[in-house]
Ligand SMILES: Nc1ncnc2c1ncn2[C@@H]1O[C@H](COP(=O)(O)OP(=O)(O)OP(=O)(O)O)[C@@H](O)[C@H]1O
């Protein structure tokens with residue numbers, strides 16, 4: 001089936017490749033968890049390809065959204081229909097505190113949406129602050145009918161629709177979850193502040209189960225799908241990498257085997273890291289790329305030691321045979337680190353990966 005991207009690679013993976021076009025998606029989560037940002041990624045992805053895209057905002061002002069768009073260096077061509085409550089509403093008064101308060105507001109919203117859709121003709125549409133539509137209706141049945149007919153209308157225009165809804169302990173969005181073809185839920189761990197994202201349902205499609213790590217930084221949102229070790233099981237050539245230290249290689253019957261995990265143990269300062277650099281050197285001579293992730297030590301110190309023990313580490317780095325990365329443990333969660341190693345292993349075709357040390361990794 002043809003799929004379109006959410007603009008977030010990890011999220012596309014959770015969705016078995018991405019969004020099925022012309023369907024309704026619900027982004028659901030508590031306040032401040034990145035729902036709006038996620039929906040902007042979705043619009044930005046279309047805008048980058050030259051598609052017409054539209055954000056219908058019922059809560060947040062256009063000014064505030066533009067600030068976010070600019071902050072994440074997204075496309076200016078994202079259209080915004082600002083239906084957030086205006087100062088005018090305060091002046092009108094009647095709609096704000098009257099008995100039958102919202103008929104006017106309801107009609108205005110409906111007309112404004114139709115007018116904008118007809119003039120822009122967007123392929124991707126976000127409705128942010130969907131829950132505020134509910135408060136316009138005293139009758140829940142009527143609310144559902146109205147939402148459904150709005151969605152039918154948008155789908156008839158060949159748009160892929162994302163509804164963004166804020167939930168709290170008290171306010172749930174079960175009705176939207178029933179309507180949507182796919183529900184993407186964000187959770188926040190209050191203590192650690194860690195965000196998790198999961199696909200709760202996806203009609204006519206497979207999807208990853210459970211919640212996965214999510215991060216918001218200057219680049220926007222990144223999603224880290226959990227790793228399934230069994231998916232990486234594949235056959236490889238049997239080959240051994242010697243250390244170049246003949247007595248050790250004899251003891252190991254040739255060296256360390258490809259596809260194996262070796263733990264180098266011993267008290268501090270006994271030469272574990274130096275021993276490993278010998279294996280890296282032979283690996284490089286055999287044409288294999290390696291990477292060392294340093295948790296305990298500074299790169300400069302490690303290079304100095306290699307110099308003193310006759311390992312041409314600087315040269316190997318220069319030739320692109322070795323990558324050494326200092327890892328600041330507080331900068332990465334374990335999911336983020338795992339994804340970094342996987343990505344670099346693929347990109348650089350790494351044959352030897354060293355984690356120095358496991359204590360640091362923990
Ligand atoms: N303009 C910005 N500048 C800096 N950080 C931003 C900006 N916009 C969003 N962020 C970051 O993204 C996080 C999530 O914001 P976002 O507005 O996407 O959440 P939300 O779930 O839509 O919130 P709400 O429930 O209030 O609608 C913010 O807490 C902030 O860290």
Ligand SMILES: [Mg+2]
Pocket residue numbers: 035036037060128
């Ligand atoms: Mg928001």
